[in-house]
Amino acid sequence: MSTSLKYRRILLKLSGEALMGEADYGIDPKVIRRLADEIIEVQRAGIQIGVVIGGGNIFRGAGLAAAGMDRVTGDHMGMLATVMNALALQDAIEKSGGFARVMSAIQIHDVAEDYIRRRAIRHIEKGRIVLFAAGTGNPFFTTDSAAALRAVELGADLLLKATKVDGVYTSDPAHHDDAVRYDRLSYDQVIERKLAVMDTAAIALCRDQQVPLRIYDVTVPGNLMRIMHGEQVGTLVDCG
Numbered sequence: 001m002s003t004s005l006k007y008r009r010i011l012l013k014l015s016g017e018a019l020m021g022e023a024d025y026g027i028d029p030k031v032i033r034r035l036a037d038e039i040i041e042v043q044r045a046g047i048q049i050g051v052v053i054g055g056g057n058i059f060r061g062a063g064l065a066a067a068g069m070d071r072v073t074g075d076h077m078g079m080l081a082t083v084m085n086a087l088a089l090q091d092a093i094e095k096s097g098g099f100a101r102v103m104s105a106i107q108i109h110d111v112a113e114d115y116i117r118r119r120a121i122r123h124i125e126k127g128r129i130v131l132f133a134a135g136t137g138n139p140f141f142t143t144d145s146a147a148a149l150r151a152v153e154l155g156a157d158l159l160l161k162a163t164k165v166d167g168v169y170t171s172d173p174a175h176h177d178d179a180v181r182y183d184r185l186s187y188d189q190v191i192e193r194k195l196a197v198m199d200t201a202a203i204a205l206c207r208d209q210q211v212p213l214r215i216y217d218v219t220v221p222g223n224l225m226r227i228m229h230g231e232q233v234g235t236l237v238d239c240g
Contacts, residue, residue, distance in 0.1 A: 006230040009048040009124065011156040012039070013147035013198075016057035016085055018162055018218050026057060027088050036092035038224045039129055043098065047228055048124040050154055052132045052147040053089060055081025061139070075139035079106055082143065086133035087111060093129055100129045105137030105146070117153050124154065141201070148202040152209045159211050160227065161198060162218035167235035168197050183232065186240025197237060212238040 014035070021028030043049050058081035064074030086102045093100040101123050104112040112133060113119070123130045135146040144161070151159040165173065166181065168190075173179040187207035190197050197203065197215060206213050216223050216234030227233050 004230075005045060005047060005228050007047055007157045007228055009154060009156050010042075010050075010158045010160060010228075011147060011151035011154060012049060012051045012224075013144065013159065013161045014051055014053045014089075014218070015143075015163065016054040016081065018164065019085060019088070020057045027085070029092075032088055032092045033096065034221065035218070036089060036096050036098065038221070040093060040096055040098040042224055042228055043127065043129055045225070045228065048127075050120065050124060050130045050132060050150060050156070051086075051089070052135075052143055052150055053082055053085045054143040055079070055085055057081075058084060072139040076106075079134040079137070082135060083108060083112060083133040086131040090131055098129055099127060100131055102131045102133055105132070105134040108134075120150075121154060142199050144198040144202040145205070148198070148205040148211065151211050152205060156211065158227075159206060159213045160224070161213065161215045162224075163215060164217065164219055165215075166217040166220070166233075168195055168215055168237075172196075182235050184236045184238070184240070187237060189240065190237055197235075203237070206237070207239075210239065212236065 019027045019032055021031040055078045059077045061075035061078035065071035083104055090100040090102050102112040103115040103120055105115045107114055120130050132150050135141060135143045168182045169179040171179045187203055190203050191200055214234055214236050223233050
């Protein structure tokens with residue numbers, strides 16, 4: 001591992017929407033190949049990496065529930081969507097020469113391993129990129145909460161949330177020209193100001209277990225490696 005790299009083990013939260021590119025639905029093959037290449041670059045530099053992936057590009061349980069579907073059923077459908085995304089990312093990583101394992105929080109043996117913490121750590125230590133699917137395996141919990149949980153369980157030095165925005169703002173920059181980006185926030189500031197970073201349960205878990213969180217723009221090529229070298233990309237959320 002290069003001495004210029006700041007982290008030993010990271011957990012990347014990748015939203016399903018990040019896989020869509022400019023499309024309105026599904027997976028853009030060019031986008032997923034670029035993401036796979038960036039993840040492999042980080043792993044080959046000597047950093048152990050796990051990825052929690054969302055499913056919003058296919059199904060979102062809360063949205064289905066709002067339309068009248070049973071919430072538990074909707075969330076289970078959302079979990080299956082994350083498995084589909086994880087399999088697609090695994091394929092892209094392997095086609096680019098990397099080694100990946102999909103581990104699911106719900107049993108789906110024909111396509112993914114069961115999530116077992118000790119086995120996941122062993123995979124990561126062997127240089128495999130572990131893709132965590134199906135959230136926590138429980139309805140009513142977001143993949144943000146799953147990412148915070150996996151980061152804590154794996155002893156990650158940093159939790160990264162990859163978005164389409166270059167950090168956290170005082171208000172939505174898409175609708176407010178006067179929105180100002182924060183370079184750094186404390187966990188409590190995020191909760192008290194109700195900033196749309198991650199859900200409150202995820203932020204509280206990061207705070208209680210002292211896991212720093214960085215929100216960055218995944219659409220800018222090279223941002224992930226810049227963060228690994230200690231560059232101040234996006235917004236850092238920590239003890240303050």
